[in-house]
Amino acid sequence: MKIAIYHNDNDHSVEVLDELKTKILARDDADIIFDDAHPDIVISVGGDGTLLSAFHAYEQQLDHVRFIGVHTGHLGFYADWQDFELDDLVNSLVHDSKESVEYPIVQANLFFTDQTQRTILALNEIVIKRSFGTLSAIVDINGDYFERFRGDGLSIATPSGSTAYNKAVGGAVVSPSLEAMQLTEIGSINNRVFRTLGSPVILGASDVISVKAPDAETDSVQVAYDTLHFVSEQIEKIEFKIAPTKIKFAKYRHMNFWQRIQTSFIGPEEK
Known part of the structure; x- marks a missing residue:
């Protein structure tokens, strides 16, 4: 599987990028190569703005590219993963189901x-x-x-x-x-x-x-x-x-749309 990692220039995003690459390369069972030109999966590290930029960077390849968002920004509406969950993300990449959610x-x-x-x-x-x-x-x-x-x-x-x-x-x-x-x-x-x-x-x-x-x-x-x-x-x-055509997100544990709405705009009920 070929992957590209698209990120913003925020210091924390760069740190997460380096950590993610290190974890991927450390996996002996990972049939993964880095290919920015023609990836199968694009991992966006940053906020929603970063994922929007990644979408446009690869909009000519939407027929086969799937996206994954790693949240390091203020609002990660399109992100399914937090910066402290990289081990779980890498494990999902290694055991990729090739399933997707389309918008x-x-x-x-x-x-x-x-x-x-x-x-x-x-x-x-x-x-x-x-x-x-x-x-x-x-x-x-x-x-x-x-x-x-x-x-x-x-x-x-x-x-x-x-x-x-x-x-x-x-x-x-x-x-x-x-x-x-x-x-x-x-x-x-x-x-x-x-x-x-x-x-x-x-x-x-x-x-x-x-x-x-x-x-x-x-x-x-x-x-x-x-x-x-x-x-x-x-x-x-x-x-x-x-x-x-549609945008495809890798369906590893894709958050339900209405869960995103509730989390982003309403939050937990006060006891």
Whole structure:
């Protein structure tokens, strides 16, 4: 089995990285080699931001790569392992069952005024905003007009990402067992000209959201996806849909999604 270890530059993460490598190399029964280019498993050492970065580093290999998160950060929503459990992790790697848990991801196809196109993927969400002022956009669903939006921006989130920025702007928490994406308005303005639904919309596997910028030649639009972002004055239209591929997590002892929610946001009941 080929593995890659992706980590942040935090001192503690580097220490965990070195310890993990040492433990793997010390196992005589481990049929494991390190291969950063074409791994079977990517181990992320850090927080959720590190795992998001690892996802994008290997997004062209999602058909065969499985991910494992080792938590050394502030919030390890995607992490199944703590930094003091490396012996158990190495033992699971040695006796790999090849099982996985899959989460849907979202895909955006961007169309530019110069006739070029670009496709991006997101594990958490894709957010579009204006660089300055409010965003004005026509929103279509499955080719039909839905609303004329004006406000701070729009967020299109995956189920696993529904607990991140989406939740902060009033979106619903959605189980990753659903093939779904969620459209959430950010600071929408409602008056006689601009009328929006004003509530999150959850769409299925066959649905397509199209966001058109009426003033594409003059508007500077920010596109933020997971830990990445770019700015363009030439975006004419963006189409969002559930991606045909998914992210896979190694199923050694994958924590239940609702356990993660309870642990991260609610905590133990006070006695």
